[in-house]
Amino acid sequence: MRKKNVLGLLKSPMAYVVTGFLFVISLFVFEYAFAKGTVDRAVLQELAKNSGAPTVNSSSATRNYTPAVRVGLISQADIDDLASRVASLNEEKLQLDNTWRIERNKHDSMMIRIEDSKKTIRLEMDEVLLNNSPRERLDELLGLHELLSKDEKEVAKRVSQIEEKLASHQLLLVQAKRDLDRMKTNYAAQQREQDIQRVQEITRFLDRELRFSEAVSFKCSPSKSLAACLNDYPLDARIQNWVQDHYQAALSEELADQIDQVRLSSDWYTTEVNRNFTEANMNLDGSVSAEVEVRANVVSRKMMACALLKAPADLCETQSVSLIVRSNKYGDQVYINDKPYGSTPLSLILDPGVYNVEVKYQGLTQKRTLTLEDNRHLNFVF
Structure with missing residues (x-):
């Protein structure tokens, strides 16, 4: 049941x-x-x-x-x-x-x-x-x-x-x-x-004194004297081209390891030129042949090294004294004479002088004072 x-x-x-x-x-x-x-x-x-x-x-x-x-x-x-x-x-x-x-x-x-x-x-x-x-x-x-x-x-x-x-x-x-x-x-x-x-390596090669001789030949009026013909000849225009050619050849040889091909502009330098005729002859038909001796003192402009290397122009605008600041931290801040310059690694071109360098990271600060006369490399470790 x-x-x-x-x-x-x-x-x-x-x-x-x-x-x-x-x-x-x-x-x-x-x-x-x-x-x-x-x-x-x-x-x-x-x-x-x-x-x-x-x-x-x-x-x-x-x-x-x-x-x-x-x-x-x-x-x-x-x-x-x-x-x-x-x-x-x-x-x-x-x-x-x-x-x-x-x-x-x-x-x-x-x-x-x-x-x-x-x-x-x-x-x-x-x-x-x-x-x-x-x-x-x-x-x-x-x-x-x-x-x-x-x-x-x-x-x-x-x-x-x-x-x-x-x-x-x-x-x-x-x-x-x-x-x-x-x-x-x-x-x-x-x-x-x-x-x-x-820039610093090639700058020392740029200023130089050139000495060379060139031959010229031209037609002049038979009625003129040889001295008058030489005096009237437009030699200065040709001299500038000669200076540039010789200057370019000299730099090409010395900077071959750093620049593949040197191409100069007359705006990159100034020259002081002395020249005189060392030999001269004039034929009865007015044909003149002469030898010209040239001495040229070439002074480069500040921007020339940067122009040759195709580097940023600001690297040549001031004196070639560099300051490189590094640290072992990411996201730090660099102050030079109380002016912010961003984080490391930092590369600057500065005028010679005394500088107060500070690197700050997460509340910590390290300071150094230096007299900048040559290129300097500072490394901060936190």
Whole structure:
């Protein structure tokens, strides 16, 4: 008799209702546990594996990137290589952003479907309790809700993985961009320092005294004397061309290791010229041939070295005394005689004199006072 009562109780509508109610409650508990992070991670990993969810492994661009630490001179190839890596990281970030938006939209859509499923189950439970609906319909709804909840957890996991990867990737991208900016700054300072050195090296060759002889021949009126013909000949215009040719030839030879091809302009220098005829002959038909000896003192203008090297003109506008300031910190600030000059590395051309140099970094200050007479290189260590 008891056995029949138990079987009858199990087959009663109320048993199905209670079972369905407990199942719904278990789903809510599982969702809450997942939200709080108490669901077993191994279970979620297995679900992700079976569903083909993406992992958080870094791409080749991310794995291969390491912060740029340069020792020695920087080349344009170094900058191009780092710029290429930044572009790769940025492209990968765009792809991750797009994947995240797709998965996020999918998750939001599934959450709406889950909420609708919950409402439908509640309504169906009410109908079952009132005996207005068959139990099979409720069982079907509960089964669909279980599958939908499982799918939602998998999508939520993928969204979380992509967000973690995006956060890590963003840090790498910021680091790479900062390294690229710093490398460009160091490269510009390096180029300026090299230009300063080159300007100083060739400046000592520019001022010089030239001595040479040239032959001239021209026609003159037979009625004039040789002295009158030589005096009337427009020699000065030709002398300037001779001076430029000889000056250019001399510089080309001495600066061959530093300048591929020397091309001068008469605006780059001034000359003081002394000349006289050492030999002269005149034929009966008025043909004159003569030998001219020229002495020219050539003084270069300040801008000449920069013009020859195609370097920034400001390197030649002041006296050639350079001050280079470096430190071991990124983002410091340099003040010279209380005037801000930006961050290190810093290369300046200054007039000789006394200078107070300060380097500030995150509340710390280091000071040096120096008498700048020759080229100086200061290095601050915090």
